[in-house]
Amino acid sequence: MPADGQSHIRVARPSRDLAAAERFWVAGLGLSVLYRAQSHGVPGEHDxxxxxxxxxxxxxxxxxxxxxxVRPSPTEEDLLVVYLDEEVPDELVARLEEHGGKRVLSPNPYWNEWGVTVEDPDGYRLVLCKRAWSNS
Structure with a gap:
């Protein structure tokens, strides 16, 4: 089966603190925990x-x-963009900040005009874009 628009995508990143990351992504943004595994200190395994x-x-x-x-080493352009198709709720940004996020300005003025950028506890950036996704 070839890769196409129906193929599932996994974005993998290292984290310094999975508990802090979980607070940000789950309690802050509202994602669900889909799976978790613990290494229990087994060499070569990971949480x-x-x-x-x-x-x-x-x-x-x-x-x-x-x-x-391997430690997180994000740049200002390592972005995960969520297109909301509405104004970014202040309550959502506040919740992300309460759960370990840090609101930052983007070096790209487009994201400052059309959204809000929040760094997660590992320094990766989440952009909440008020525009709708369009591939045209």
Whole structure:
């Protein structure tokens, strides 16, 4: 089966603190925990948290391995954009901040005009865009 528009997408990222990430993405944004696994200290294994909306064709995988060399190193352009097709609710931004997020300005003026950018506890950026998605 070839990859196409119906293929499910997983975005995988390292995390320094899965509990903090879960607070941000689940309690803050409103995603669900789809799966979790713990390494229980087994060498070469890692703790894993998958979050997303159950009806979405994508999910976010966050991994943490004690003593691992891979650490989050996001840039200002590592974005996960959610198109809301409405104004960004102040309550949502406040909830994200209450759960470990930090509102920041984007170096790209487009995102400042059309949305709100919030860094998660690992420094990755979530953009809540008030526009609707259009591929045209």
């Amino acid at each position: 894993l948290l998958m979050v997303g909306w159950t009806d979405a064709s994508w999910h976010l995988e966050l991994v943490q391995e004690a003593g691992a060399a």
